[in-house]
Amino acid sequence: MKRYNFDEIIPRKGTDCEKYDHLQSHFGNGNAIPLWVADGDFRVPDFITAAIRYRADHEIYAYSFRSDGFFNSIINWQQNRHGWTIEREMILPTQGVVSTLASIIMAFTEAGEKVIIQPPVYTPFFTCVKDCGRTVVENPLKQVNGSYTFDFEGLLGKIDKQTRLLILCNPHNPVGRVWSEEELLILGDICLENNILIISDEIHSDLVFSGFKHVPLPKISDRLGANCIVCMAPSKTFNIAGLATSFVIIPDKKIRQKFDHFLHALHLSNGNLFGTVALQAAYQSGMDWVNQQNAYLEANRDFMLAFFRNKMPRIQMTNTEATYLAWIDVREYGMLEPEMNRMLIDKAGIVLNKGSIYGKEGIGYFRLNFACPRQVLEEALTRMENTLGGG
Ligand SMILES: Cc1ncc(COP(=O)(O)O)c(C=O)c1O
8 A cells, every 4th residue: 555645845835825825915924834724735646646647748628528437436435435325417516615605505595585604614604695695694503511513492593484595514614523413413304394405515524533424414314315415525635626626416306407507507517627637536546545644634633632731731622523624712811812813923923713704603712724744733833832831
Protein backbone atom coordinates (compact mmCIF):
# COMPACT_ATOMS: atom_id res chain seq x y z
CA MET A 1 0.00 0.00 0.00
CA LYS A 2 1.34 3.42 -0.94
CA ARG A 3 1.97 5.76 2.03
CA TYR A 4 1.16 9.42 1.49
CA ASN A 5 3.05 12.19 3.25
CA PHE A 6 0.80 14.68 5.02
CA ASP A 7 3.75 16.24 6.89
CA GLU A 8 5.07 17.94 3.77
CA ILE A 9 4.92 21.73 3.89
CA ILE A 10 3.87 23.05 0.48
CA PRO A 11 4.17 26.82 -0.06
CA ARG A 12 0.85 28.19 -1.31
CA LYS A 13 1.53 31.91 -1.38
CA GLY A 14 1.29 33.52 -4.79
CA THR A 15 -1.14 30.93 -6.19
CA ASP A 16 -4.20 33.23 -5.88
CA CYS A 17 -5.46 31.11 -3.02
CA GLU A 18 -7.83 32.80 -0.63
CA LYS A 19 -6.38 31.26 2.50
CA TYR A 20 -2.86 32.71 2.06
CA ASP A 21 -3.10 35.44 -0.55
CA HIS A 22 -5.88 37.32 1.27
CA LEU A 23 -4.09 37.38 4.62
CA GLN A 24 -2.71 40.88 4.10
CA SER A 25 -5.79 42.45 2.54
CA HIS A 26 -8.30 40.86 4.95
CA PHE A 27 -6.36 40.79 8.21
CA GLY A 28 -3.34 43.07 7.80
CA ASN A 29 -0.81 40.31 8.48
CA GLY A 30 0.46 38.61 5.33
CA ASN A 31 2.75 36.32 7.33
CA ALA A 32 0.21 34.88 9.74
CA ILE A 33 -0.46 31.13 9.86
CA PRO A 34 -3.85 30.79 8.15
CA LEU A 35 -6.23 28.44 9.94
CA TRP A 36 -9.37 30.00 8.50
CA VAL A 37 -10.76 29.15 4.98
CA ALA A 38 -11.94 25.53 4.94
CA ASP A 39 -9.49 23.98 2.54
CA GLY A 40 -6.48 21.78 3.22
CA ASP A 41 -2.75 22.39 2.91
CA PHE A 42 -2.18 18.81 1.72
CA ARG A 43 -1.06 17.81 -1.76
CA VAL A 44 -3.88 16.52 -3.97
CA PRO A 45 -3.34 12.76 -4.44
CA ASP A 46 -1.22 11.69 -7.42
CA PHE A 47 -3.99 9.76 -9.16
CA ILE A 48 -6.10 12.93 -9.45
CA THR A 49 -3.21 15.05 -10.69
CA ALA A 50 -2.25 12.35 -13.20
CA ALA A 51 -5.80 12.23 -14.58
CA ILE A 52 -5.89 16.03 -14.95
CA ARG A 53 -2.44 16.06 -16.62
CA TYR A 54 -3.45 13.28 -19.00
CA ARG A 55 -6.54 15.20 -20.05
CA ALA A 56 -4.62 18.50 -20.23
CA ASP A 57 -2.14 16.89 -22.62
CA HIS A 58 -4.89 16.53 -25.20
CA GLU A 59 -4.81 20.32 -25.57
CA ILE A 60 -8.44 20.82 -26.58
CA TYR A 61 -10.82 21.66 -23.72
CA ALA A 62 -14.03 22.28 -25.60
CA TYR A 63 -17.64 21.33 -24.72
CA SER A 64 -17.86 18.06 -22.89
CA PHE A 65 -20.45 15.93 -21.12
CA ARG A 66 -20.46 13.65 -18.08
CA SER A 67 -20.05 10.11 -19.28
CA ASP A 68 -21.11 6.84 -17.63
CA GLY A 69 -17.76 6.86 -15.83
CA PHE A 70 -18.69 10.04 -13.98
CA PHE A 71 -22.02 8.70 -12.71
CA ASN A 72 -20.69 5.22 -11.97
CA SER A 73 -17.84 6.61 -9.90
CA ILE A 74 -20.35 8.47 -7.70
CA ILE A 75 -22.61 5.40 -7.41
CA ASN A 76 -19.70 3.15 -6.42
CA TRP A 77 -18.28 5.67 -3.94
CA GLN A 78 -21.64 6.01 -2.17
CA GLN A 79 -21.94 2.25 -2.01
CA ASN A 80 -18.42 1.57 -0.79
CA ARG A 81 -17.94 4.54 1.52
CA HIS A 82 -21.43 4.94 2.99
CA GLY A 83 -23.17 1.66 2.16
CA TRP A 84 -25.77 3.68 0.30
CA THR A 85 -27.27 2.25 -2.90
CA ILE A 86 -28.33 4.91 -5.37
CA GLU A 87 -29.52 4.88 -8.97
CA ARG A 88 -27.89 6.88 -11.71
CA GLU A 89 -31.06 8.84 -12.44
CA MET A 90 -31.04 10.29 -8.89
CA ILE A 91 -27.82 12.22 -9.55
CA LEU A 92 -27.79 15.74 -10.97
CA PRO A 93 -24.37 17.37 -11.42
CA THR A 94 -23.92 20.92 -10.10
CA GLN A 95 -21.14 23.49 -9.92
CA GLY A 96 -20.39 23.91 -6.23
CA VAL A 97 -22.44 23.24 -3.13
CA VAL A 98 -23.15 26.83 -2.09
CA SER A 99 -24.49 27.81 -5.50
CA THR A 100 -26.55 24.60 -5.35
CA LEU A 101 -28.04 25.64 -2.00
CA ALA A 102 -29.01 29.00 -3.49
CA SER A 103 -30.47 27.29 -6.57
CA ILE A 104 -32.60 24.96 -4.45
CA ILE A 105 -33.86 27.91 -2.41
CA MET A 106 -34.81 29.75 -5.61
CA ALA A 107 -36.44 26.68 -7.15
CA PHE A 108 -38.49 25.51 -4.17
CA THR A 109 -39.54 28.69 -2.35
CA GLU A 110 -41.20 32.00 -3.14
CA ALA A 111 -40.00 35.44 -2.06
CA GLY A 112 -40.43 35.97 1.68
CA GLU A 113 -41.02 32.31 2.53
CA LYS A 114 -39.14 30.80 5.45
CA VAL A 115 -36.05 28.60 5.57
CA ILE A 116 -34.89 27.07 8.85
CA ILE A 117 -31.21 26.80 9.75
CA GLN A 118 -29.59 25.59 12.97
CA PRO A 119 -26.79 27.91 14.13
CA PRO A 120 -23.99 28.07 14.92
CA VAL A 121 -23.69 27.05 11.29
CA TYR A 122 -21.73 27.66 8.08
CA THR A 123 -22.16 31.35 7.18
CA PRO A 124 -23.54 30.91 3.61
CA PHE A 125 -26.59 29.16 5.09
CA PHE A 126 -27.62 32.61 6.34
CA THR A 127 -26.50 34.59 3.31
CA CYS A 128 -27.92 32.27 0.64
CA VAL A 129 -31.38 32.51 2.16
CA LYS A 130 -31.22 36.29 2.69
CA ASP A 131 -29.64 37.06 -0.67
CA CYS A 132 -32.37 35.09 -2.42
CA GLY A 133 -34.97 37.29 -0.71
CA ARG A 134 -36.25 34.55 1.60
CA THR A 135 -36.60 34.70 5.39
CA VAL A 136 -34.09 33.00 7.68
CA VAL A 137 -35.59 31.27 10.70
CA GLU A 138 -32.94 30.37 13.24
CA ASN A 139 -33.46 27.35 15.42
CA PRO A 140 -30.14 27.19 17.32
CA LEU A 141 -28.56 23.88 18.26
CA LYS A 142 -28.85 22.94 21.93
CA GLN A 143 -25.75 22.45 24.05
CA VAL A 144 -25.65 19.30 26.13
CA ASN A 145 -22.55 18.38 28.17
CA GLY A 146 -20.16 20.34 25.97
CA SER A 147 -21.63 18.89 22.77
CA TYR A 148 -24.52 19.90 20.55
CA THR A 149 -27.83 18.39 19.50
CA PHE A 150 -30.96 19.54 17.66
CA ASP A 151 -33.60 21.53 19.51
CA PHE A 152 -36.76 19.71 18.47
CA GLU A 153 -39.12 21.69 20.71
CA GLY A 154 -37.69 24.93 19.38
CA LEU A 155 -38.18 23.63 15.86
CA LEU A 156 -41.82 22.75 16.40
CA GLY A 157 -42.41 26.18 17.89
CA LYS A 158 -40.93 27.95 14.88
CA ILE A 159 -42.71 26.18 12.05
CA ASP A 160 -45.66 27.96 10.44
CA LYS A 161 -47.46 27.96 7.10
CA GLN A 162 -44.71 30.03 5.49
CA THR A 163 -41.97 27.51 6.35
CA ARG A 164 -40.80 25.63 3.25
CA LEU A 165 -37.24 24.38 3.74
CA LEU A 166 -34.75 23.29 6.38
CA ILE A 167 -31.02 23.27 5.61
CA LEU A 168 -29.28 20.48 7.47
CA CYS A 169 -25.51 20.39 7.80
CA ASN A 170 -24.33 16.79 8.27
CA PRO A 171 -21.60 16.50 9.46
CA HIS A 172 -22.06 19.91 10.99
CA ASN A 173 -19.72 22.81 10.25
CA PRO A 174 -18.52 24.28 12.64
CA VAL A 175 -19.45 22.12 15.66
CA GLY A 176 -18.18 18.84 14.15
CA ARG A 177 -21.16 16.63 14.94
CA VAL A 178 -21.99 13.54 12.91
CA TRP A 179 -25.74 13.41 13.50
CA SER A 180 -26.97 10.03 14.68
CA GLU A 181 -29.68 8.05 12.97
CA GLU A 182 -31.99 8.72 15.94
CA GLU A 183 -31.49 12.48 15.75
CA LEU A 184 -31.99 12.49 11.98
CA LEU A 185 -35.10 10.37 12.21
CA ILE A 186 -36.84 12.78 14.60
CA LEU A 187 -35.77 15.82 12.61
CA GLY A 188 -36.80 14.17 9.35
CA ASP A 189 -40.23 13.19 10.67
CA ILE A 190 -40.96 16.68 11.98
CA CYS A 191 -40.12 18.10 8.54
CA LEU A 192 -42.17 15.47 6.75
CA GLU A 193 -45.23 16.05 8.93
CA ASN A 194 -45.01 19.78 8.32
CA ASN A 195 -44.35 19.64 4.59
CA ILE A 196 -40.85 21.08 4.89
CA LEU A 197 -38.31 19.90 2.33
CA ILE A 198 -34.83 19.14 3.74
CA ILE A 199 -31.65 20.20 1.99
CA SER A 200 -29.04 17.88 3.46
CA ASP A 201 -25.59 19.39 2.92
CA GLU A 202 -23.32 16.35 3.28
CA ILE A 203 -20.15 17.88 1.80
CA HIS A 204 -18.10 16.78 4.85
CA SER A 205 -19.45 13.22 4.88
CA ASP A 206 -16.19 11.52 3.87
CA LEU A 207 -14.21 13.21 6.65
CA VAL A 208 -15.52 11.22 9.61
CA PHE A 209 -13.33 9.98 12.47
CA SER A 210 -13.21 6.61 14.23
CA GLY A 211 -16.16 5.74 16.37
CA PHE A 212 -18.61 7.62 14.13
CA LYS A 213 -20.46 6.76 10.96
CA HIS A 214 -22.04 9.10 8.47
CA VAL A 215 -25.62 8.19 7.58
CA PRO A 216 -26.90 9.81 4.38
CA LEU A 217 -30.40 11.04 5.21
CA PRO A 218 -32.23 8.97 2.55
CA LYS A 219 -30.50 5.81 3.77
CA ILE A 220 -32.58 5.95 6.96
CA SER A 221 -35.86 5.35 5.16
CA ASP A 222 -37.56 5.79 1.79
CA ARG A 223 -40.00 8.12 3.51
CA LEU A 224 -37.25 10.57 4.52
CA GLY A 225 -35.46 10.04 1.23
CA ALA A 226 -38.54 11.20 -0.64
CA ASN A 227 -38.44 14.52 1.22
CA CYS A 228 -34.87 15.62 0.72
CA ILE A 229 -32.14 16.81 -1.59
CA VAL A 230 -28.65 15.62 -0.66
CA CYS A 231 -25.74 17.88 -1.66
CA MET A 232 -22.30 16.31 -1.96
CA ALA A 233 -18.91 16.97 -3.57
CA PRO A 234 -15.36 15.61 -3.62
CA SER A 235 -14.06 19.14 -2.96
CA LYS A 236 -13.44 19.04 0.82
CA THR A 237 -12.41 15.41 0.85
CA PHE A 238 -9.75 15.71 -1.87
CA ASN A 239 -8.84 19.41 -1.59
CA ILE A 240 -10.19 20.29 -5.03
CA ALA A 241 -12.67 23.07 -4.18
CA GLY A 242 -11.17 25.26 -6.90
CA LEU A 243 -12.57 22.88 -9.53
CA ALA A 244 -16.18 23.79 -8.63
CA THR A 245 -17.67 20.34 -9.15
CA SER A 246 -20.47 18.90 -7.04
CA PHE A 247 -23.75 17.00 -7.37
CA VAL A 248 -27.10 16.44 -5.76
CA ILE A 249 -28.79 13.12 -5.10
CA ILE A 250 -32.58 13.34 -5.20
CA PRO A 251 -34.47 10.07 -4.72
CA ASP A 252 -37.93 11.55 -5.40
CA LYS A 253 -38.77 11.83 -9.09
CA LYS A 254 -41.01 14.90 -8.87
CA ILE A 255 -38.55 16.88 -6.77
CA ARG A 256 -35.76 15.83 -9.09
CA GLN A 257 -37.63 16.85 -12.23
CA LYS A 258 -38.43 20.23 -10.75
CA PHE A 259 -34.81 20.88 -9.85
CA ASP A 260 -33.51 19.53 -13.15
CA HIS A 261 -35.84 21.91 -14.96
CA PHE A 262 -34.53 24.82 -12.87
CA LEU A 263 -30.89 23.94 -13.63
CA HIS A 264 -31.66 23.69 -17.34
CA ALA A 265 -33.58 26.96 -17.36
CA LEU A 266 -30.51 28.74 -15.99
CA HIS A 267 -28.16 26.74 -18.23
CA LEU A 268 -26.36 25.45 -15.17
CA SER A 269 -26.04 21.93 -16.47
CA ASN A 270 -22.63 22.27 -18.11
CA GLY A 271 -19.69 21.12 -16.05
CA ASN A 272 -16.07 22.04 -15.65
CA LEU A 273 -14.11 19.55 -17.70
CA PHE A 274 -11.22 19.24 -15.25
CA GLY A 275 -13.59 19.02 -12.29
CA THR A 276 -15.33 16.14 -14.02
CA VAL A 277 -12.02 14.35 -14.62
CA ALA A 278 -10.92 14.96 -11.02
CA LEU A 279 -14.17 13.72 -9.49
CA GLN A 280 -13.96 10.49 -11.43
CA ALA A 281 -10.33 9.85 -10.49
CA ALA A 282 -11.03 10.73 -6.85
CA TYR A 283 -13.98 8.39 -6.48
CA GLN A 284 -12.42 5.58 -8.51
CA SER A 285 -9.07 5.49 -6.72
CA GLY A 286 -9.39 7.55 -3.56
CA MET A 287 -10.57 5.22 -0.79
CA ASP A 288 -7.16 4.43 0.63
CA TRP A 289 -5.92 8.03 0.36
CA VAL A 290 -9.00 9.33 2.21
CA ASN A 291 -8.52 6.77 4.96
CA GLN A 292 -4.91 7.87 5.39
CA GLN A 293 -5.87 11.54 5.38
CA ASN A 294 -8.61 10.91 7.95
CA ALA A 295 -6.13 9.11 10.21
CA TYR A 296 -3.77 12.10 9.96
CA LEU A 297 -6.59 14.57 10.65
CA GLU A 298 -7.80 12.53 13.57
CA ALA A 299 -4.29 12.57 15.04
CA ASN A 300 -4.23 16.36 14.56
CA ARG A 301 -7.54 16.58 16.39
CA ASP A 302 -6.21 14.47 19.24
CA PHE A 303 -3.03 16.55 19.35
CA MET A 304 -5.17 19.68 19.77
CA LEU A 305 -7.38 18.13 22.44
CA ALA A 306 -4.28 17.13 24.41
CA PHE A 307 -2.61 20.51 23.87
CA PHE A 308 -5.59 22.43 25.21
CA ARG A 309 -6.10 20.01 28.09
CA ASN A 310 -2.46 20.15 29.19
CA LYS A 311 -1.35 23.64 28.26
CA MET A 312 -4.41 25.84 27.82
CA PRO A 313 -7.08 24.33 30.06
CA ARG A 314 -9.18 27.48 29.87
CA ILE A 315 -10.02 26.51 26.28
CA GLN A 316 -12.74 23.90 25.75
CA MET A 317 -12.79 22.16 22.40
CA THR A 318 -15.84 20.17 21.35
CA ASN A 319 -15.03 16.61 20.37
CA THR A 320 -14.79 17.06 16.62
CA GLU A 321 -16.40 13.87 15.27
CA ALA A 322 -15.85 14.83 11.63
CA THR A 323 -14.50 17.67 9.43
CA TYR A 324 -11.11 19.31 9.90
CA LEU A 325 -12.68 22.23 11.72
CA ALA A 326 -12.30 22.55 15.47
CA TRP A 327 -14.79 24.58 17.48
CA ILE A 328 -13.11 26.09 20.50
CA ASP A 329 -14.70 27.85 23.44
CA VAL A 330 -12.53 30.74 24.67
CA ARG A 331 -15.04 32.37 27.00
CA GLU A 332 -12.97 31.72 30.11
CA TYR A 333 -10.49 34.33 28.93
CA GLY A 334 -13.22 36.93 29.41
CA MET A 335 -12.22 38.93 26.33
CA LEU A 336 -14.45 40.48 23.70
CA GLU A 337 -14.26 38.78 20.31
CA PRO A 338 -12.76 41.71 18.33
CA GLU A 339 -10.10 42.19 21.00
CA MET A 340 -9.08 38.52 21.07
CA ASN A 341 -9.21 38.28 17.29
CA ARG A 342 -6.77 41.20 16.90
CA MET A 343 -4.47 39.70 19.50
CA LEU A 344 -4.41 36.38 17.66
CA ILE A 345 -3.69 38.08 14.33
CA ASP A 346 -1.24 40.80 15.43
CA LYS A 347 0.57 39.19 18.36
CA ALA A 348 0.26 35.45 17.82
CA GLY A 349 0.32 35.70 14.03
CA ILE A 350 -2.49 33.21 13.46
CA VAL A 351 -5.82 33.68 11.71
CA LEU A 352 -8.87 31.74 12.88
CA ASN A 353 -12.55 32.32 12.06
CA LYS A 354 -14.51 34.37 14.59
CA GLY A 355 -17.36 32.38 16.10
CA SER A 356 -19.85 35.19 15.56
CA ILE A 357 -19.85 34.68 11.78
CA TYR A 358 -21.73 31.42 12.41
CA GLY A 359 -24.52 33.20 14.30
CA LYS A 360 -24.77 34.93 17.66
CA GLU A 361 -24.50 31.56 19.43
CA GLY A 362 -20.89 31.50 18.19
CA ILE A 363 -19.80 34.51 20.23
CA GLY A 364 -17.08 33.36 22.60
CA TYR A 365 -15.87 30.70 20.16
CA PHE A 366 -13.40 30.45 17.30
CA ARG A 367 -13.21 27.94 14.45
CA LEU A 368 -9.77 26.49 13.76
CA ASN A 369 -8.94 24.63 10.52
CA PHE A 370 -6.51 21.83 11.33
CA ALA A 371 -6.02 20.43 7.79
CA CYS A 372 -2.32 21.27 7.87
CA PRO A 373 0.95 19.49 8.66
CA ARG A 374 1.31 18.71 12.39
CA GLN A 375 4.39 20.92 12.65
CA VAL A 376 2.35 23.94 11.47
CA LEU A 377 -0.46 23.13 13.87
CA GLU A 378 1.97 22.81 16.77
CA GLU A 379 3.57 26.15 15.91
CA ALA A 380 0.15 27.84 15.71
CA LEU A 381 -1.00 26.43 19.06
CA THR A 382 2.28 27.35 20.74
CA ARG A 383 1.93 30.92 19.51
CA MET A 384 -1.60 30.95 20.83
CA GLU A 385 -0.41 29.75 24.25
CA ASN A 386 2.40 32.30 24.36
CA THR A 387 -0.02 35.10 23.49
CA LEU A 388 -3.14 34.24 25.48
CA GLY A 389 -1.37 32.49 28.34
CA GLY A 390 -1.83 28.93 29.52
CA GLY A 391 -3.44 27.77 32.75
C1 LIG B 1 -21.26 22.83 4.96
C2 LIG B 1 -20.56 23.38 3.75
N1 LIG B 1 -21.20 23.46 2.57
C3 LIG B 1 -20.61 23.93 1.45
C4 LIG B 1 -19.30 24.37 1.48
C5 LIG B 1 -18.64 24.92 0.25
O1 LIG B 1 -19.04 24.27 -0.88
P1 LIG B 1 -18.60 24.77 -2.32
O2 LIG B 1 -17.19 25.21 -2.25
O3 LIG B 1 -18.80 23.56 -3.18
O4 LIG B 1 -19.52 25.88 -2.70
C6 LIG B 1 -18.58 24.31 2.70
C7 LIG B 1 -17.21 24.81 2.76
O5 LIG B 1 -16.65 25.02 3.80
C8 LIG B 1 -19.23 23.80 3.84
O6 LIG B 1 -18.59 23.70 5.01
